[in-house]
Amino acid sequence: MPGKTTRTDTRLIRAGHGAGRAAKTVGPAVQRGSTVLLPNAASLYPTDDRLTYGRQGLSAQFALQAALAELENAKAVTLYPSGLAALTGALLAILKTGDEVLVTDVIYKPTRRFCDHVLKRFGVTVRYFDPLQSPEELVGGASDAVRVILMESPGSLSFEMQDMTRVAELARARGILTIADNTWGAGYLYRPLDHGIDISVQALTKYVAGHSDVFMGCAATNSAKLARELEDGIHNLGWAVAGEEAYQVLRGLRTLPTRLTRHGESGLTVAAWLRERPEVVEVFHPALPGARGHDLWLRDFTGACGLFGFALQPAPDAAVDAFLDELSLFGLGFSWGGFESLAISCDTQLKVRKFHPDYGGPLIRLHIGLEDPQDLIADLALGLGAYAAHAG
Numbered sequence: 001m002p003g004k005t006t007r008t009d010t011r012l013i014r015a016g017h018g019a020g021r022a023a024k025t026v027g028p029a030v031q032r033g034s035t036v037l038l039p040n041a042a043s044l045y046p047t048d049d050r051l052t053y054g055r056q057g058l059s060a061q062f063a064l065q066a067a068l069a070e071l072e073n074a075k076a077v078t079l080y081p082s083g084l085a086a087l088t089g090a091l092l093a094i095l096k097t098g099d100e101v102l103v104t105d106v107i108y109k110p111t112r113r114f115c116d117h118v119l120k121r122f123g124v125t126v127r128y129f130d131p132l133q134s135p136e137e138l139v140g141g142a143s144d145a146v147r148v149i150l151m152e153s154p155g156s157l158s159f160e161m162q163d164m165t166r167v168a169e170l171a172r173a174r175g176i177l178t179i180a181d182n183t184w185g186a187g188y189l190y191r192p193l194d195h196g197i198d199i200s201v202q203a204l205t206k207y208v209a210g211h212s213d214v215f216m217g218c219a220a221t222n223s224a225k226l227a228r229e230l231e232d233g234i235h236n237l238g239w240a241v242a243g244e245e246a247y248q249v250l251r252g253l254r255t256l257p258t259r260l261t262r263h264g265e266s267g268l269t270v271a272a273w274l275r276e277r278p279e280v281v282e283v284f285h286p287a288l289p290g291a292r293g294h295d296l297w298l299r300d301f302t303g304a305c306g307l308f309g310f311a312l313q314p315a316p317d318a319a320v321d322a323f324l325d326e327l328s329l330f331g332l333g334f335s336w337g338g339f340e341s342l343a344i345s346c347d348t349q350l351k352v353r354k355f356h357p358d359y360g361g362p363l364i365r366l367h368i369g370l371e372d373p374q375d376l377i378a379d380l381a382l383g384l385g386a387y388a389a390h391a392g
């Protein structure tokens, strides 16, 4: 407390400074701060990595980074204000004019928009590849300008699996960096860095946060050089995440394994049921025995989340709408990874793709939440009834 010589206004500003009696709690302290107070004049202009400004992160952000490093088996993790920002931030940190980037054709659509609208504007050539192309063809056919291969496996609408391990191995031999959007694997079901991939990116918004109420993303790496580039990248862009939100994401991470186990089991129960339905042409779920990509999933993943797709028998759009509108336990919404079940139709989003595989009929994506799977099945049965009634 300042001495009595100061006046009331000054004392009100100074009172309480340093009076922190922080008890030890299970979660980290949530510090709110743009200003970081430094101990002396010599600390103002450090030449090392000392914390001098709140944008660099404070207690809750550091705690989350440490937990995510554990999750991804990474030496360094950078936080971003959304999953999309993690993808765009990682690309911006690494690429320069004249570079080429190879991007899976099944990439999350807003990432594609960034590649087409921003990277191209800065003189980066973007080429989309078919994830079912062999790794040898993909990497062998890459020009010397290719700096990065960006993958997402399984793709989050149509669930194609790509042999990312082999791509990473071949790419490394040619000095090409690999990045995986690991939101489906969530770091718990799949650890890209253990498979030789250079940077694992996640939308923490989905499974890690787990409650559909916060945005955040991360990029994890084991390379000190890449870690520095990612850190520099985020400082150059001026992005930061708030302590409260870091705390929320960390709270979600604590229950990630328990939730994912349930999402995965219920997802497979629903997928297996759908596969037997006459209205369904095919179920796209790599963890379902016999489904496309199952062998790769079995080799590389330790489990499944609750996100998968299926194709309905061909029918007019009105029948697809009738199916979705009949559902009462599935919300209609574009996200996933929360505790609640969601459904969307996908065909409109597929139009931007360069390669157009035939999925056999209208593609639907489900996110299976933490409800009782038998209730979800009953809901889907009603939806399929409405579909059949409108299919003509």
Ligand SMILES: Cc1ncc(COP(=O)(O)O)c(C=O)c1O
Residues within 6 Å of the ligand: 082, 083, 084, 085, 108, 152, 156, 181, 183, 184, 202, 203, 204, 205, 206, 215, 216, 217, 334, 335, 336
């Ligand atoms: C596969 C995938 N990656 C990244 C993102 C972007 O995450 P965010 O919504 O946090 O920007 C999404 C969001 O739906 C996604 O599905």
